[in-house]
Amino acid sequence: MVGSSKQLAFRYLTYLNMLSRLDRQGVSVISSHNLASICNVGASQLRKDMMLIPGASGKQSVGYSVKVLLSSIQQMLHRDQNDRVVLVGVGSFGAALIKYRGFEAHGFEIVAAFDLQPSVIENSDIPVYSMESLESFLQEHKIKFAILAVPESAAKNVADQLIRFGVTRLLNLTPALLTVPDSVKVSDVNLVYEMEFLRRQL
Amino acid sequence: MVGSSKQLAFRYLTYLNMLSRLDRQGVSVISSHNLASICNVGASQLRKDMMLIPGASGKQSVGYSVKVLLSSIQQMLHRDQNDRVVLVGVGSFGAALIKYRGFEAHGFEIVAAFDLQPSVIENSDIPVYSMESLESFLQEHKIKFAILAVPESAAKNVADQLIRFGVTRLLNLTPALLTVPDSVKVSDVNLVYEMEFLRRQL
DNA sequence: TATTGTGAAATCGTTCACAGCA
DNA sequence: TGCTGTGAACGATTTCACAATA
Known part of the structure; x- marks a missing residue:
């Protein structure tokens, strides 16, 4: 690039x-x-x-x-690409992302979500599997992108798992600071930091 | 600063x-x-x-x-401050933010939410008012902070209203590009851009 | 010896000013 | 004349290297 x-x-x-x-x-x-x-x-x-x-x-x-x-x-920008994405953590945030249709127009398809408890999200055909099926799913579908929306306390462990199972692009919505190999890219989105930053502007 | x-x-x-x-x-x-x-x-x-x-x-x-x-x-960083925040737009995202308790520990209190339709969010005592009450609420409570989580098409209008009614700090969760006076500070959070950025890392 | 504090150098990004062209 | 393309100046940020010191 x-x-x-x-x-x-x-x-x-x-x-x-x-x-x-x-x-x-x-x-x-x-x-x-x-x-x-x-x-x-x-x-x-x-x-x-x-x-x-x-x-x-x-x-x-x-x-x-x-x-x-x-x-x-x-x-x-290689805007022709199409990437499959998994979402990990289906709390209120994760559920909101599942309903959010904004990714599709940009070539990102959320193909599955994972949580401790499998469940069903209304008005959505994206399946929510249990964490046990994470490894096989990621490897079978060769998933590279994941969105991390688990509680902060679980973030490091889940991120390590994702990386071990082949994920190389991670959108980290948790406040946790992840340490990853150079081959893995992380984008951190921290709404609290954004608010704090607004607070001390001028 | x-x-x-x-x-x-x-x-x-x-x-x-x-x-x-x-x-x-x-x-x-x-x-x-x-x-x-x-x-x-x-x-x-x-x-x-x-x-x-x-x-x-x-x-x-x-x-x-x-x-x-x-x-x-x-x-x-003046970490002693405490600020009241309103949330505008109670779609799936907005509702997720209402349930999210992460702001409080950092001195941000979401005191009210606004949407076209007033409603009630389960497991939450934050009231959701109709947009008609926006002006009086903002002015009465002297609110400076707002989180914008409306659909993109409404973003500009709503932002203009918020600013007119006294808001000076805006966390913009919509993809819309806002143009605001110098006295108003905006932080844009665009998850799609973050994903696109991950896509072309190396 | 281990570690801070810091000037200097290197790097990176933005803005300016204007030559060159349609 | 109006606009792009671009070198040069500027400014901000990061890294380096090392003197100072507990």
């Missing part, structure tokens, strides 16, 4: 979202200044970002073609 | 968590190297971070006092 910082990656995702909206609205050309202001970034930063993308370029005195930008960013 | 970058702020919160755990375990002194490895950061970075905290200092050839560090970080 061309740029590997999280901020840059998130900017590309924002560009992508805004560009596809513009495309749907029939906008075919846009200047760096306009697109930047829609995306809440500076115009020169946007141009620098675009320069890193193979195939993305604009026309001087005209602007960027929305469709060209869209497809070159999509290509760079 | 001494350091205002998000990364730095999150490191301080991590230090705080780990230090309070160490304190509970009866550890009284720890070296930068040890604490750093617990917190997944470099030792010299940790020392630099500590240097920015008024009152925090260690002893050469000995290490840092856990209690001293703990209280100076707490003081710097």
Whole structure:
């Protein structure tokens, strides 16, 4: 990947979202200044970002073609991929994620959930299995992505299991700090930290 | 606030968590190297971070006092504060947040939730009011913090309302990109972006 | 000797300013 | 003239290396 910082990656995702909206609205050309202001970034930063993308370029005195930008960013981000994801921990958070349909449009399919107690989530066809079947399921389906939504106290153990069974991408929704091998990538989402950060802004 | 970058702020919160755990375990002194490895950061970075905290200092050839560090970080972060928070949008996500007890220990009290339809969440004494009562509630209780968990399509409008009614800190759980006055601080949490970011790590 | 505190160096990311082009 | 592409300046952050010291 061309740029590997999280901020840059998130900017590309924002560009992508805004560009596809513009495309749907029939906008075919846009200047760096306009697109930047829609995306809440500076115009020169946007141009620098675009320069890193193979195939993305604009026309001087005209602007960027929305469709060209869209497809070159999509290509760079491998937006064609489709990944199967398991969810571990079906508390209120986990159950909310099962009902959340936002992942599918981005090529992430939650194929199963796991909890101490198998159960059934209403309005959902995603099965909830017991933890005993975790190993066989992960290995049989060669799952690489997992969302960790267990209680904090269980987080480390469950994460270790997941990794042992072949998971290499972990979205960690628990406050626990995970230590993982270099081959495994973790994204931590900690709502309490976000709130604390808001608290001391200015 | 001494350091205002998000990364730095999150490191301080991590230090705080780990230090309070160490304190509970009866550890009284720890070296930068040890604490750093617990917190997944470099030792010299940790020392630099500590240097920015008024009152925090260690002893050469000995290490840092856990209690001293703990209280100076707490003081710097104003950890004594207590803030009332409203939640807007009681879909599956919002309902999960209402049941989530993690905020309280950090001085955030969810005092009310709002949705198009007032309702009752089981196992919770947090009331869910209709959107009509938003304005009077926010102004009467002088609420500064809100968690935005409405559908994306409603996000901008609701955010504008919240700001108009006095909210200045917004945890945005929707994928919408909000544009707000400088006096208002927004933290965006976008689980889809986090997943996409994991996808292209190496 | 073990460890902090810290200046200097290296790295990384952003913004500026403007040349060059349609 | 309006816009992109980009080198250079700037700023922020991280790492290094080591002097100081309990």
